[in-house]
Amino acid sequence: MNADVRPIRTAAETGLIEAFEAVRAALPGGERGAQLRDDAFATIASRGLPNRRVEEWKYTDLRALMREARPLAGPVTPAELAAAEALLPMADVEALRIVFVNGRLAPSLSQLAGAPSGVAISPLSDALEGDAPHALVLEGAPADNALVALNTAFVADGLMIAVDEGVAASRAIHVANVQTGAAHSSYGRLLVSVGKGASVTLIESHSGDAAGHQTNTLVGLDLADDAKANLVKLQDEGLGTLHLATLAVRLGRKAELNSLALSAGSLAARQQIFLAFKGDKATANVSGAGFAGARRHLDTTLVIDHEGQGCVSRELFKTALDGQARSVFQGKIVVRPGAQKTDGKMMAKALLLSEGAEADAKPELEIFADDVVCGHGATVGAIDDELLFYLKSRGLPQVEAEALLVQAFVGEVIEMIEDEPLRDALTARAERWLRERD
Amino acid sequence: MPAVQETVARVRSIDVDQYKYGFVTEIESDRADKGLSEDTVRFISAKKGEPEWMLEWRLDAYRRWRTMAEPKWARVDYPAIPYEELYYYSAPKGSSGPKTLADVDPELLRTYAKLGIPLQEQEILAGVEQRRVAVDAVFDSVSVATTFKEELGRAGVIFCPISEALRDHPELVRKYLGTVVPATDNFFATLNAAVFSDGSFVYVPKGVRCPMELSTYFRINERNTGQFERTLIIADEGSYVSYLEGCTAPMRDENQLHAAVVELVALDDAEIKYSTVQNWYPGDAEGKGGIYNFVTKRGDCRGRNAKISWTQVETGSAITWKYPSCILRGDNSRGEFYSIAISNGRQQVDSGTKMIHLGKNTSSKIISKGISAGRSQNTYRGLVSAHRKATNARNFTNCDSLLIGDKCGAHTVPYLEAKTSTAVFEHEATTSKISDDQMFYCQQRGLSSEEAVALIVNGFVKDVLQQLPMEFAVEAQKLISISLEGSVG
Numbered sequence: 001m002n003a004d005v006r007p008i009r010t011a012a013e014t015g016l017i018e019a020f021e022a023v024r025a026a027l028p029g030g031e032r033g034a035q036l037r038d039d040a041f042a043t044i045a046s047r048g049l050p051n052r053r054v055e056e057w058k059y060t061d062l063r064a065l066m067r068e069a070r071p072l073a074g075p076v077t078p079a080e081l082a083a084a085e086a087l088l089p090m091a092d093v094e095a096l097r098i099v100f101v102n103g104r105l106a107p108s109l110s111q112l113a114g115a116p117s118g119v120a121i122s123p124l125s126d127a128l129e130g131d132a133p134h135a136l137v138l139e140g141a142p143a144d145n146a147l148v149a150l151n152t153a154f155v156a157d158g159l160m161i162a163v164d165e166g167v168a169a170s171r172a173i174h175v176a177n178v179q180t181g182a183a184h185s186s187y188g189r190l191l192v193s194v195g196k197g198a199s200v201t202l203i204e205s206h207s208g209d210a211a212g213h214q215t216n217t218l219v220g221l222d223l224a225d226d227a228k229a230n231l232v233k234l235q236d237e238g239l240g241t242l243h244l245a246t247l248a249v250r251l252g253r254k255a256e257l258n259s260l261a262l263s264a265g266s267l268a269a270r271q272q273i274f275l276a277f278k279g280d281k282a283t284a285n286v287s288g289a290g291f292a293g294a295r296r297h298l299d300t301t302l303v304i305d306h307e308g309q310g311c312v313s314r315e316l317f318k319t320a321l322d323g324q325a326r327s328v329f330q331g332k333i334v335v336r337p338g339a340q341k342t343d344g345k346m347m348a349k350a351l352l353l354s355e356g357a358e359a360d361a362k363p364e365l366e367i368f369a370d371d372v373v374c375g376h377g378a379t380v381g382a383i384d385d386e387l388l389f390y391l392k393s394r395g396l397p398q399v400e401a402e403a404l405l406v407q408a409f410v411g412e413v414i415e416m417i418e419d420e421p422l423r424d425a426l427t428a429r430a431e432r433w434l435r436e437r438d
Numbered sequence: 439m440p441a442v443q444e445t446v447a448r449v450r451s452i453d454v455d456q457y458k459y460g461f462v463t464e465i466e467s468d469r470a471d472k473g474l475s476e477d478t479v480r481f482i483s484a485k486k487g488e489p490e491w492m493l494e495w496r497l498d499a500y501r502r503w504r505t506m507a508e509p510k511w512a513r514v515d516y517p518a519i520p521y522e523e524l525y526y527y528s529a530p531k532g533s534s535g536p537k538t539l540a541d542v543d544p545e546l547l548r549t550y551a552k553l554g555i556p557l558q559e560q561e562i563l564a565g566v567e568q569r570r571v572a573v574d575a576v577f578d579s580v581s582v583a584t585t586f587k588e589e590l591g592r593a594g595v596i597f598c599p600i601s602e603a604l605r606d607h608p609e610l611v612r613k614y615l616g617t618v619v620p621a622t623d624n625f626f627a628t629l630n631a632a633v634f635s636d637g638s639f640v641y642v643p644k645g646v647r648c649p650m651e652l653s654t655y656f657r658i659n660e661r662n663t664g665q666f667e668r669t670l671i672i673a674d675e676g677s678y679v680s681y682l683e684g685c686t687a688p689m690r691d692e693n694q695l696h697a698a699v700v701e702l703v704a705l706d707d708a709e710i711k712y713s714t715v716q717n718w719y720p721g722d723a724e725g726k727g728g729i730y731n732f733v734t735k736r737g738d739c740r741g742r743n744a745k746i747s748w749t750q751v752e753t754g755s756a757i758t759w760k761y762p763s764c765i766l767r768g769d770n771s772r773g774e775f776y777s778i779a780i781s782n783g784r785q786q787v788d789s790g791t792k793m794i795h796l797g798k799n800t801s802s803k804i805i806s807k808g809i810s811a812g813r814s815q816n817t818y819r820g821l822v823s824a825h826r827k828a829t830n831a832r833n834f835t836n837c838d839s840l841l842i843g844d845k846c847g848a849h850t851v852p853y854l855e856a857k858t859s860t861a862v863f864e865h866e867a868t869t870s871k872i873s874d875d876q877m878f879y880c881q882q883r884g885l886s887s888e889e890a891v892a893l894i895v896n897g898f899v900k901d902v903l904q905q906l907p908m909e910f911a912v913e914a915q916k917l918i919s920i921s922l923e924g925s926v927g
Contacts, residue, residue, distance in 0.1 A: 352859030370841035
């Protein structure tokens with residue numbers, strides 16, 4: 001494509017190039033790692049940040065959203081550590097907690113030693129020193145994707161979790177990422193492998209102050225045959241933050257994934273999900289809820305790749321928008337040749353609460369096998385006047401009636417969480433937004 | 439259901455590997471030198487005796503085209519088109535002045551007879567009572583004969599080749615040409631603007647309900663000629679017109695290029711119904727030959743309460759790249775798109791629509807039925823957008839795909855963009871195959887597998903077939919069965 005030729009660079013692109021030049025020699029990973037990082041960064045240096053002329057970024061113009069590149073986060077000061085502790089979400093949820101502050105592992109806030117039996121937890125920085133490709137090469141996520149490439153180029157810390165074959169992890173693991181202090185950029189990576197027949201519940205949270213950080217996180221989740229994982233993500237970044245996230249999942253035979261994300265924070269967020277069914281008869285439920293007001297921007301981009309036969313995928317995404325907020329949903333179900341008996345359903349709904357809100361949806365089907373049942377739906381609309389009238393006629397004021405209906409709307413997603421304290425925590429977050437409506 | 443019976447009988451009687459309309463009419467033709475240059479454009483314009491402003495318009499488009507790149511985003515795959523190896527103008531010799539049917543080359547009339555076009559008025563009158571069709575037949579690039587002109591003239595409807603309209607009604611053409619699809623719109627539309635040779639022009643005056651269905655039959659005959667048609671239909675305030683377009687092309691080994699432009703303008707309270715049955719030569723089973731169909735069709739609901747409805751049955755062409763669209767500019771205007779796209783063999787279809795809501799209280803409806811068989815790829819690509827001021831925009835979209843065989847592909851790429859909270863957009867899409875239960879049920883009642891498929895597919899596309907004018911509905915039903923021949927078993 002001629003989009004590759006871009007002699008004029010934006011401030012953010014120049015900033016990224018300078019930052020990479022400055023840190024590349026000091027980044028962990030040895031010689032192999034340096035090569036992988038150089039290769040990854042080359043795609044950014046040559047193409048620049050993706051803009052709306054690139055199809056996958058049509059509605060989320062990263063070049064426009066990222067005006068400048070924030071400096072890489074420095075070492076965490078004691079004051080920042082204290083501030084971070086106050087920003088940790090979901091205190092009531094029982095889980096083993098590992099905390100990253102500004103992208104760096106914070107051992108004093110983490111329970112690194114308390115891993116349930118059969119579960120190995122280790123810092124990614126250790127892995128980078130030992131076997132860099134293992135930590136830097138991510139199967140299942142397109143390496144030339146801008147967010148993946150940036151993460152590979154810059155990531156210095158993160159976490160590796162391995163659940164042994166047949167082990168049902170006795171405690172949920174909560175990986176909390178907190179951004180605090182001066183505006184900075186931070187990169188994080190969480191690599192999880194779940195052995196054959198094993199199961200685990202993971203909680204991923206992102207929170208922080210409103211200084212206008214830039215975060216780029218990548219989660220790689222590998223489920224072996226018959227493995228099961230529940231993944232709950234709370235994105236509650238400060239309202240100035242640019243949150244860029246990638247989730248890459250590979251499912252083995254009869255594996256099962258339940259993934260749910262609540263997007264409550266950030267100025268602009270893009271969540272990419274690449275999910276591949278590698279074996280037969282696996283199941284994935286991928287869902288998300290989000291709400292935004294002001295001029296915030298929420299993007300969910302999803303590719304469900306059916307390679308194995310007889311797999312079932314269900315996707316449900318709901319967004320409520322107020323002010324001049326904008327939501328983007330790009331979802332694609334791919335059924336490869338031979339992936340017979342695939343059952344895929346995808347639904348995206350956007351609720352527009354104000355005149356200036358905007359919703360864009362692009363649900364795609366790409367099907368190369370005939371014996372399949374696939375469908376998708378998308379709706380965009382305001383609150384049903386009749387429902388509102390009904391509630392108002394029962395004596396509820398307009399604001400409360402609206403709140404109730406919005407809560408029911410996003411509640412359909414949140415209620416899929418089985419763990420009660422976790423579900424309550426997310427519900428409470430949704431209620432708070434409805435009161436405040438940023 | 440007698441129609442189905444007939445279809446089944448027809449399927450049986452036709453060996454589909456032999457393209458039914460694949461014959462070449464041997465007529466001397468008059469064509470421009472191979473390749474494309476300003477001289478080609480001047481040649482075409484001079485041939486048509488066009489006014490100076492028209493030549494300038496074409497030349498501007500040509501110069502612009504030279505700077506453009508061929509779009510590559512569609513899910514179609516084809517070798518590079520040798521634009522310099524094509525002939526851009528080809529007219530049957532002596533066609534500059536057939537005034538009545540008697541003047542028309544009898545060889546041509548026989549061609550149309552094979553196609554089953556009711557060119558002769560008496561045939562139509564004898565055939566279908568009440569419903570009459572005026573045909574403007576386009577044989578390669580020149581309109582050969584226009585029927586029913588007199589009766590249409592009495593109603594004040596202008597229906598003529600666009601070249602004639604440029605001579606007789608230049609003010610109308612100049613006012614509307616290129617206002618819906620600008621000469622700079624896209625690669626193929628710009629090429630068309632530079633070299634279009636002919637097409638149909640329709641003007642329906644204020645308050646007139648066009649007394650009959652208007653129809654044009656395209657047919658590519660000459661070897662290596664591109665077919666660049668340009669159709670312009672204007673429905674003035676309070677008028678109504680229904681327009682039918684049908685296409686066939688003889689069997690050829692080389693791939694032929696067809697890049698047409700259709701512009702519709704509906705003013706206040708006007709309604710245009712545009713129906714297409716497209717069965718260009720799709721190439722043989724190995725994907726050799728066939729038409730490359732790159733068409734830009736767009737309707738502009740310019741006035742209040744205007745309505746534009748597109749109905750298409752796409753069964754032919756090696757490659758289809760076509761997105762009939764509606765710009766819903768006027769308040770309360772309505773756009774509709776009904777489509778059946780069938781691909782078999784190695785055909786590639788990338789088709790859909792755009793509904794652009796700009797006015798208040800506008801509504802649109804999209805019903806798309808894609809059927810892929812053989813080794814074909816069939817893509818629906820559509821856009822529904824509501825502008826910030828398009829309050830109360832409504833859209834309903836339904837895209838269903840049916841897969842026959844495990845070597846084909848069916849894809850859906852819809853875009854929804856709502857910039858106003860009062861918009862209500864609903865989109866649903868499904869993909870499935872003919873279920874074993876359905877087949878078993880039909881076969882258990884004594885139908886063969888092919889009959890069963892024809893029956894089920896006709897049921898699948900019923901919603902769209904119902905939108906077609908009656909004469910076309912019957913033909914379309916036959917075409918559907920014919921194009922699916924050989925897809926089962």
